[in-house]
Structure formats: structure tokens, C-alpha cells
Amino acid sequence: MTKQKPHPDHSKQSAALNRAIGQLNGVKQMIEERRYCVDILTQLHAARAAVRALELSILNTHIGHCVTDAAQASAPKKAEEKLAELKELLKRYSE
Numbered sequence: 001m002t003k004q005k006p007h008p009d010h011s012k013q014s015a016a017l018n019r020a021i022g023q024l025n026g027v028k029q030m031i032e033e034r035r036y037c038v039d040i041l042t043q044l045h046a047a048r049a050a051v052r053a054l055e056l057s058i059l060n061t062h063i064g065h066c067v068t069d070a071a072q073a074s075a076p077k078k079a080e081e082k083l084a085e086l087k088e089l090l091k092r093y094s095e
Contacts, residue, residue: 008065016054023047059089 027043063086070082 008061010058010061013054013057016050016057020047020050020054023050055093059093062086062089 023043024047027040027047030040030043067082067086070079073079
């Protein structure tokens with residue numbers, strides 16, 4: 001039986017996550033201050049873009065680590081499972 005590798009380290013994405021959280025906190029404050037709608041929407045768009053970039057970064061790590069490891073392992077069933085999982089992720093995020 002092959003030893004399963006640990007999940008990848010996503011701690012480097014903490015800074016990006018903190019930026020997105022900061023942007024959302026900024027939106028909350030803007031709403032509380034009854035700021036102009038367009039300004040709030042602009043900030044929301046920036047927060048959404050930050051979260052999207054974080055998603056893509058983690059997805060890229062997943063492909064480069066988890067999916068690649070499964071494909072290179074001598075376990076075709078595991079590779080098929082990871083590819084099916086990846087297809088489902090891509091489908092979910094394209095909607």
C-alpha cells in the first residue's frame with residue numbers, strides 16, 4: 001500500500017484571504033455609512049475578484065499536487081476519482 005502524501009500547504013494564500021476579508025469589511029463599513037451605491041458595488045467587485053483569484057490559486061495547487069500525484073501513482077482508480085472530482089469542480093465554478 002502506498003503512503004498518502006499530506007494535503008498541500010495553503011498558508012501562502014493567507015495574505016490573499018486577508019485582503020479579501022479586508023475588502024468585505026470595507027463593504028460592510030460602507031453600507032453602515034450609507035455610502036454611494038456605485039462605490040459599494042465597486043468594492044464588492046474587487047472583493048469578488050480577490051476571492052476568485054484565491055479560488056484559482058487553490059485550484060491550481062490542487063491540480064499540481066493532488067490530481068498530479070493521483071495520476072502518477074500506480075492506482076488507476078484513485079486517478080479516475082481525482083479526475084472526476086476535477087471535472088465536477090470545473091463544472092461547478094463555470095456556472
